[in-house]
Amino acid sequence: MKKLWGGRFTQTAEEWVDEFGASISFDQQLVLEDIEGSLAHVTMLASCGIVTEEEAELIKKGLYEIKEKAEKDELSFSVELEDIHLNIESLLTEMIGPVGGKLHTGRSRNDQVAVDMHLYLRNQVEHILDLITEMQKELVTLAEQHVETIMPGYTHLQRAQPISFAHHLLAYFWMLERDKARYIDNLNRINVSPLGAGALAGTTFPIDRYLSAEILGFDSIYENSLDAVSDRDFILEFMSASSILMMHLSRFAEEIILWSSQEFQFIELSDSFSTGSSIMPQKKNPDMAELIRGKSGRVYGNLFGLLTILKGLPLAYNKDMQEDKEGMFDTVKTVSGSLKIFAGMIRTMKVKSAQMEKATQNDFSNATELADYLSAKGLPFRQAHEIVGELVLICVQKGCYLKDLNLEEFQKASALFEADIYEALEPKTAVKRRNSAGGTGFSQVYHAIEKAKECMK
Template sequence: MPTKKHATWGGRFTAGPAEAVQRFTESVSFDYRLAPYDIRGSIAHAKMLAKIGVLSRAEFAAIVKGLEQIGMEIAAGKFTWRADLEDVHMNIESELTRRVPAGAKLHTARSRNDQVALDVRLFVRDQIQLVQGDLRDLQWSLLMLAAANDDVIIPGYTHLQRAQPVLLAHHLLAYVEMFDRDHGRLNDAFKRTNVCPLGSGALAGSTLPLDREFIAKELGFDGATQNSMDAVSDRDFIIEFLADGALIALHVSRLAEDLILWASAEFGFIRIADAYTTGSSLMPQKKNPDIAELARGKTGRVYGNLVALLTLLKGLPMTYNRDLQEDKERLFDTADTLRSTLGVLADMLLNTRIVRERCESAASDPALLATDLADYLVKKGVPFRQAHHIVGALVAEAEKLGKPLNALPLGSFRQLSPKFGTDVRQVFDVRRALAARALTGAPSSANVQRQLKRWEKLLSK
């Protein structure tokens, strides 16, 4: 059944929306989270209206006092939200006008189109900085685990098969690098987010002499948007945040996968503290890495939020369309998921122990140094492809005899190439092999120590 005339647009309509329509179209059940930003934006707008003479000093003061009081009630959970008023904007404005008659002037030269664009930009701006802080915390946790185990060697893997030896710290620092790129991408996103759309109106600005630059400065923006139609319809900055979030989630998922493998009995490289694992309802021996598994799993919802918003926007004509109401839940969910995931992973890493003896055992596999054996021949003038073939034959011989590669007699080596000398045994010294990997970016101990110091300095800023 229809309701009474709507307070926002009642003059045009003879009746309000049906109750089913109200339930379908309301957004205050989730966009209430924008309330602090809505109030902050309204105060800045009121200040500008006072500056250009639309509000008297007394009216401005009363509006600010009313908005601040409403803000405190919202923060304390004492504000009553009304679904019939649709959204956070009209709930606040309606209550303000009820308390302060001058509140009826607040929406002068403002549309909910530019109002919500402002609120969401303020929200995204804050979330970017919060997520950046969470990334730094995770990088610190990785750095601390790496520094505490800077002499531990593990196999590096390709195709999930043992490949070459690396320092565990080098492996962990690879994730520090990934998350730093994520941090940098968020810096770039912040620049494009940090422009003020208020004053764009519904789509065509206003005939009143608004001071848009004044509002932008009041709210800490770099400047005002330059096209009113673009300003009210633009959600690129949300997509960019969600896309950056998807890359963060991708890197989190890769880290989680490594931790899950390392915690397994088959690897046994790490022990995660009981407080960050769970058990089985049936099997009493189980200790499951559920935190890492959930971190990996939540990547799917972060991807889904990005795809949902891309799909939402792909066919929208200019300018504002009600479809855009659907952007907020996707945005809120990604922000919340990133923050909770990054935070709990950082804590878990601080409560994770490296099992040195298992790492040492895995890294003692002489086959990890097969490439070094080929390099040994290259240094003696053998073309690499020929050296690769010779070492491959040695590996096959060792497998046939059921022996480790370094247990083959010298005669087996010399039978395939006279270039092998008694010094070939030195190739199988894993720490000597790591020390030889001294190129920029390679995992020698000296390089890793430099990187640990570099990251400690960078993350301390």
């Protein structure tokens, strides 16, 4: 098959070389965006008198027919035609004749592929934002049910202080809110039109780049044609935001895995998001959470892969940049799937409230309450800290907990201790009293839930 760009060539590549250089196996995912960009381009060409209205209408009619077939998955693509752009142009020319060749007037595949990816990422980021919001809704719904469910809070994976389970869940809500903000900011760079930049230097045709940008819903155009065709910052930003999001999901997945273990028994995952063992009948494995934790690595890899591809490229377009798409597609698929799975896990998991609260009883996570108790009575915190540390050591040596010490033992350590110390040691009291802004106190958590709901409106 003679290449559409083959006028200067006297030989054609062997089939395996064509296959190595072709991108149609993956960039066919851009078929609808490519048609959308072409429709805007031909509308602009007609508006500027570069093609006639009759030619433009014929081209549009052909493009709409191709679009209809694409939506029904009825198109066949050719490796010999390399990419989605030449495949569609060839289909169009077969359909309407030589006038189809006028569609490419005033543009290059370099700005064409760039506009396709801008359109694709805009659509996908908006979808991802919706998925993040859905996961946030599940978090808030579960949090509302467990404001007064007490669980151990951890540092260094050691029990630290008792907290509200809702408070723990809402920590992930706010991480996701920051993720949304990063994607929304990313849209500012995504929503810029490279169309009309040509191969690298613009075009001699009297095109109107602002009109085509307006038709496609872009906020602005690239001000430099070299930059327009060589920029992939907007994809790097997307992959960076996605890597941070996946890191958040991976951290949450790790906790889901721990909580569902026999050692914790804080939650039980639905059968829908668990698997069994081929040899051990009793097993119920948190495989979906483990997969999300694992898939964070491939998203990181996609980011570093594209950074490496771009780091040594001279301006403007280079064939290396064909490698920008598969990682982008994979990141979109991975992030979207992970968010859907996570929302489902949260919605269907069983929370074992009694087991959580039991875990706060037999430990030293109430030690800070003792130090705060003494400080509230005027003792400098450092002295209070030392006294409580000595009491903890006594308990360790005796094999008991702070609540098991009698009042005489407390008063021997400090005369400031009174009979109300046992109430202060109760985990629920400890949680309830922490009402500083953003704290785990119940009134603060109820307030945080209302703020979270406002964010999702």
